[in-house]
Amino acid sequence: MSEEEVSLREHGPAVSVPLDAGTGQALAAAGVLRSATPDPARAGNWLLRAGSRVGAIRLPGGPVVRIMPKTPVTRLFFLLGFSLDPARAWHDSRKGTVDTGGHEDIVPALAHAVERQIDGALRQGVLRGYRTVEETALFVRGRVREADQVRRHFGRTPPVEISYDAYTADTAENRLLRAAVERLLRLPGVTSPVRRRLARQRVRLSGATPLVRGGELPRWQPSRLNSRYQPALRLAEAVLRGISPEHRPVDAAPLTVDGFLLDMNRLFEDFVTVGLREALRDHGLFARLQDPHHLDAAQRVGMRPDLVVHTGDGHTPVAVVDAKYKVEKADGLLNADLYQALAYATVLGLREAHLVYAAGREPLRVHEVRGTEVQLFQHSLDLSRPPGDLLAILEGLAGRLAGATPRP
Structure with missing residues (x-):
């Protein structure tokens, strides 16, 4: 008998689902959804609304909740593959870096991709x-x-x-791969053929010690010896960092929500910043991700731009970028974002600041700030475009950033 399923859409309308009060409260507090509230129209039901997290989770004693992304799965996994291994993506941008096996749901696509990567890693034998x-x-x-x-x-x-x-064979690399396989075997929605292949990989990795659930992941260092493992290891780490939150309501046992969710906010930010960092190297520039600064002289108000571009010596800022996984408003403006970008430019002493959105009405919008020399740029990066086009847009933006100069 198949599990009961509830389908939600990323940032879509709420769906009424029968849940007991304890599970509903714990789910609301866990933060995996945009909101979870009692349904005023149906006693015993909760209204579940998805936010930017996509994937699948299994509620204990309840249904499997699937959250479908707005972005096609193949494109989503290109973003993931690029963020994990940008060097390979630059050279293989036409088809991306992750084989999803034609699956349209995130979890089946992820399970297929990980199993294929592990099979390739073990083709020459288990690393010792x-x-x-x-x-x-x-x-x-x-x-x-x-x-x-x-x-x-x-x-x-x-x-x-x-x-x-x-x-x-009990190495950090093999322990990570075995843990990823065992995690995928517990996820809802993995197809039977992929489950059989994953079970076969678990046997091949039986010499590795199982990881303790909730413990730290083993650390590994890239080297010539584990080069064939590296694509599989990066994807395995993404699986193991997938969300499985535990929340303990008052006077209740902890609720474990098992599954795999991708945060589209984080994924888009990683894609933009990692892509720009790689492209800026060709211009002899150095980029810092999540670069910490302070708004005030007393250093009480912190600020952390997604990416700050520096000269090759790493001392002088020349540009600042913030990635926003948002949809443009009807008037085309996102005022709070513009104020934030202006603050970045002011503190860093820059003539311009750049905001990169996942969607917009225009490819580029420029705002000149009155009484200053500062310009604020709003870029639109359409994720439905082919991977090669996305990388070309980032390269073009990197060229623009390389031409920026700080205020004297």
Whole structure:
């Protein structure tokens, strides 16, 4: 019997869903939706409205909630793939960087993509590496941990406290891949063929220790030895950082909402800022993401632009950019954003500031601020365009930023 499902649309209308009060309250507090409120027209129902998070979550004892994105899934995964690995995307912009298998829902597409990447990573065998092992044994292997031997056994042997380097498949890379596979197998909506392939990959990765749920992810460093693993590792980390919030209402057990959600606000911001950072390198400029500054001289009011462009030495700001996953208002203006951009330009001593939107009525709108030399630019980046066009637009904007000069 299939699970009950509720379909929502990114920033779409609310849908009435039967939920018990505890689950509804916990869901409202978890922040995975734009809003969750009791339905005044239907007792026992809650009105669920999606925001910028898209994907699927399973409510305990309740339905599977699917949130469909406005952006086509293939384009969404291009943005994700680019943000994770921009170097590959620049060279393969015609088809993007993530194979979604033709799926139109996020979770099935993600499961297919991860399984294909892991299969490619393991094609030459499971990566092995040296790992320091400390254990109690009946014979000496490696070196004796003398301090532990005296403290635990008063110097008597056996047993003996030893430490040695083991050549094993239990590496950080394999632990990450195994954890991603196991996470995907728990998600709703993964198709049966992909589930079977994921189960096969889990067997291949059985030599890796399972991760403790809620713990920190193992750290790995890119190297020549793990180069074939790197695309799969980046995608696996995206899976494991997908949301699974826990909220404890008053006098109730914790509610675990299991699933995978992408925050379109963050995804769009990452795509724009990472893309501009890469393109600006060709102009000899250095870009800082989430660059911290202060609005006031006393440094009490913080501000953190999405991207600040500096000269090659990293000392002098030459341009500032903020990415906004918003739809233009009827009058074409977003006044609060313009005030924010003006504050950035003022503090950094710039002649111009740039806002990049995911949609707009015009490709470019320019505002000259009265009484100053400052110009505010509003750019529109249509996500429905092909990947190559999107990257070309970012390259053009990078050229514009490279030509900007600070106020004397």
